[in-house]
Amino acid sequence: MSYSQNSNDKILLVDIISDLENRFEYKFTYADDTIEDIYVSKPKRNISIEQILEFLKKETSLKFSKLANNFISINKKNVSFVICGKLEDKRTGLPLESATIQGKKNSSISKEDGSFELEISNPRETILIGHLGYRTIYRLADSFRPNECAPIFMNPKIETLSEVILNDYITKGIDKSADGSLQIDYNNFDILPGLIETDVLQTVQALPGIHSADETVSNINIRGGTHDQNLILWDGIKMYQSGHFFGLISAFNPRLTKKAVLLKNGTNAEYTDGVSGTIIMNTDENVNDDFNMSVGLNMINADAFMDIPIGKKSSLQIAGRKSISDVVESPTYEEYFKRISQDSELTPENENIIFDFYDVGLRWNYNISDNDNLRVNFLAINNELVFTENINTNTIEESRQSSLMQNSFAGGVWYERSWSETFKSVLQVYETDYLLKAVNANFQDGQRFLQENIVSETGAKLKTYYDFNEAITLLNGYQFIETGVSTLNDIDEPPFRIKENRVIRTHSTFSQLYYKSKSTKVNVGVRYNFNEKFDSHIIEPRLSFNQKFLKYFNVEVLGEFKHQNISQLINEQNDFLGIEKRKWILSEEEEIPIIKSKQASLGLYYNRKGLLMSIEGYYKTVEGIKAKGQRFRNEFELEDAIGEYTVIGVDFLINKRFNDINTWMSYSHAQNNYIFTAFSDEEFPNNIDIRHSLAVGASYTINNLKISTGVNWNSGLPTTKPIADNPISGDDINFEKINSSRLDEYLRLDISATYDFKIAKGVLAHTGVSVWNLTNSQNVINKYYRIDQNNALQEENEFPLGLTPNVTFRVSF
Known part of the structure; x- marks a missing residue:
């Protein structure tokens, strides 16, 4: 028999076994x-099998065991050994305490002098060494010298991670940072009432000053603003679609979204748009060296997730999600469908209703070297609704099919390069596309009405960080954005077609200075914007200041100027089957002005021994808004006026933890008024003016069981009623003063629970149950009036979700 030999005349173990x-x-x-790629010396041929096995044990460190029926098993020995080291700052030589040293099975934390020990079982396993503010180190276990705790130098990371000043803001996993932002970490998240999925756009609605006037994720109101005034970023890519099920659940897969940031004011100068607020979602930035997978199911959708290591320096995450309504229509689906079909073309007479949504996301991380990192992202989102209307004419049944499709495609490349210990650059290029398309087959008018709204945006951003010293960092950058918007209205009978295409290109430069000391944090920035189309120049200052005093107190000052070139218009009459009534439009000289905002806020915070209290007062004014984007349901519904709104408010939170019990109460008061000089009443309450809102909640955690319940109450939204003693004049409704009445108060009780358990070795399970609106409160969130065919006044009410249960089950490998 011939053997495969290496240069040392050793033989492959697999050939010896044969x-x-x-x-x-x-x-x-x-x-x-x-036994792969293991070479051994050739054993003598005149010895017994027992002697040969003993020889191979010494040669390979493998375990050879005789089994029944003349079988011999070969296994790796469970040999463990200890590695050690001492972590030091490469720049200062000071020891680094509280660093995380992670092996495949065990982990350790460095001590005050920087030293650590870690027990490992495989000399070829990868050891990760991480510390906040330093570049992560990846080393093989066999690179550590036996019995020698040699120094390991960590390079400071040039970044602007803001220091956390308040931990567990409402619940575990939400932290308040010194730059005024709220950081959400889903790797270490607790539970919120009514939620069993880590939905970012649902989570932010639990925070003070954030509401959704119609209980959707596609209409989030940050301090009195409309949803189109929010900048939503997914790994740095701007998204123009935020919801599945036409706004009832987030379009961003919770499996991919690991962290999120909410900015209500004091936004970093690198960000544009979002005159009301910014929501930033990020995928996992780490390269994972273990394969893991999970599959899950709830009463709305099924999903799957895979994290695939590609070598030692790269990993790929893939996640997909799809509705299950084509298989089963659950009680949750039925409640959701009833919600979206209100005030739309969908009626009980519709047949063959088909609804489907899905999303697919991908994230690839590649650590090219210690100084170079690359990330590639892709996201596809799709919602589709198709239904058939039947009508009998002259004993002949006719059928027409209507449809609505909403989808988004986004992709980006992100590259980071550390040129030195003090200088770093980041380059990102992205493309994002959005399509909303509706075909309305109208029996009454004998028409087919086709509508489209398309957004296509290309962006590029280059930014650099220079670290002067441990206290001062300077950010500089350039950003280019080209946004194109197309709208189409096409009627077949009588023939009518109008299509508009608009493009805006903006060039921006920005600078921001970060200063930090033991008790003071200051971020001062400015952004310059040049709009090619309007030949306009806009300068926007930004500020965040945080000062710690009296050990347990922090005071915060935030301010910003912002603008945006794109917004949404609403047509309640006929747009997109009445289901998705909003369409994106670009600014156009005086007809559709650039929206501009100014905001300032002052906050005071106290945190000691599990008691957290915060109070924030703010002032915000936004000008250049279109009346058609505000959803008026009165005589000004079709008015094409331009106006502004001003919000003065205060947000208060108190949060107390008692061992395994967490409780919180938040209260917001705001006065939000429009000014439209073209209207008969120039100043009046905003359509989403919620004067008072209160949320009270509690959660309890014991072992792997989490339970949470909460109550949400707010004063009613403004509404305009007809004049009681003279409601109709001719063909028109006589309305009272704009928004001079209020809807009834809103009240909702939610509850949720989750439980994690182990099915088998390496197989974990997660299950949960929730009930949204447990008491089935019939809250009215919108009221409007129409004149019917008999010239009588007809009142219409819009309701949010009723009692809505949900159940989830997930298995992770």
Whole structure:
């Protein structure tokens, strides 16, 4: 028999085993990777099988065991050993305490002098060394010297991670940072009432000053603003679609979204748009060296997730989600569908209703070197609704099919380069596309009405960080954005077609200075914007200041100027089957002005021994808004006026933890008024003016069981009623003063629970149950009036979700 040999005249173990199976009446059983690429010396031929096995044990450190029926198993020995080291700052030489040292099975934390020890079982496993503010180190275990705790130098990371000043803001996993932002970490998240999925756009609605006037994720109101005034970023890519099920659940897969940031004011100068607020979602930035997978199911959708290591420096995450309504229509689906079909073309007479949504996301991380990192992202989102209307004319049944499709595609490349210990650059290029398309087959008018709204945006951003010293960092950058918007209205009978295309290109430069000391944090920035189309120049200052005093107190000052070139218009009459009534439009000289905002806020915070209190007062004014984007349901519904709104408000939170119990109460008061000089009443309450809102909640955690419940109450939204004693004049409704009345108060009780358990070795399960609106409160969130065919006044009410249960089950490998 011939053997495969290496340069040292050793032989592959697999060839030795084959020879032994031919010479002796034994069969060997093993995993391929156990003996792969192992070379050994050739054993003597005149010795027994027992002596040969003993020889191979010494040569390979493998375990050879005789089994029944002349089988011999080969396994790796459970050999563990300890590695050690001492972590130091490369720049200062000071020891680094509280760093995380992570092996495949065990982890350790560095001590005050920077030293650590870690028990490992495989000399080829990758050891991760991480510390906040320093570049992560990846080393193989066999690179550590035996019995020698040598120094390991960590390079400071040039970044602007803001220091956390308040931990567990409402619940575990939400932290308040010194730059005024709220950081959400889903790797370490607790539970919120009514939620069993880590939905970012639902989570932010639990925070003070954030509401959704119609209980959707596609209409989030940050301090009195409309949803189109929010900048929503997914790994730095701007998204123009935020919801599945036409706004009832987030379009961003919770499996991919690991962290999120909410900015209500004091926004970093690198960000544009979002005159009301900014929501930033990020995928996992780490390269993972273990394969893991999970599959899940709830009463709305099924999903799957995979994290695939590609070598030692790269990993790929893939996640997909799809509705299950084509298989089963659950009670949750039925409640959701009833919600979206209100005030739309959908009626009980519709047949063959087909609704489907899905999303697919991808994130690839590649650590090219210690100084170079690359990330590639892709996201596809799709919602589609198709239904058939039947009508009998002259004993002949006719059918027409209507449809609505909403989808988005986004992709980006992100590259980071550390040129030195003090200088770093980041380059990102992205493309994002959005399509809303509706075909309305109108029996009454004998028409087919086709509508489209398309947004296509290309962006590029280059930014650099220079670290002057440990206290001062300077950010500089350039950003280019080209946004194109197309709208189409096409009627077949009588023939009518109008299509508009608009493009805006903006060039921006920005600078921001970060200063931090033990008790003071200051971020001062400015952004310059040049709009090619309007030949306009806009300068926007930004500020965040935080000062710690009296040990347990912080005071915060935030301010910003912002603008945006794109917004949404609403047509309640006929747009997109009445289901998705909003369409994106670009600014156009005086007809559709650039929206501009100014905001300032002052906050005071106290945090000691599990008691957290905060109070924030703010002032915000936004000008250049279109009346058609505000959803008026009165005589000004079709008015094309331009106006502004001003909000003065205060947000208060108190949060107390008692061991395993967490409780919180938040209260917001705001006065939000429009000014439209073209209207008969120039100043009046905003359509989403919620004067008072209160949220009270509690959660309890014991072992792997989490339970949470909460109550949400707010004063009613403004509404305009007809004049009681003279409601109709001719063909028109006589309305009272604009928004001079209020809807009834809103009240909702939610509850949720989750439980994690182990099914088998390496197989974990997660299950949860929730009930939204447990008391089935019939809250009215919108009221409007129409004149019917008999010239009588007809009142219409819009309701949010009623009692809505949900159940989830997930298995992770």
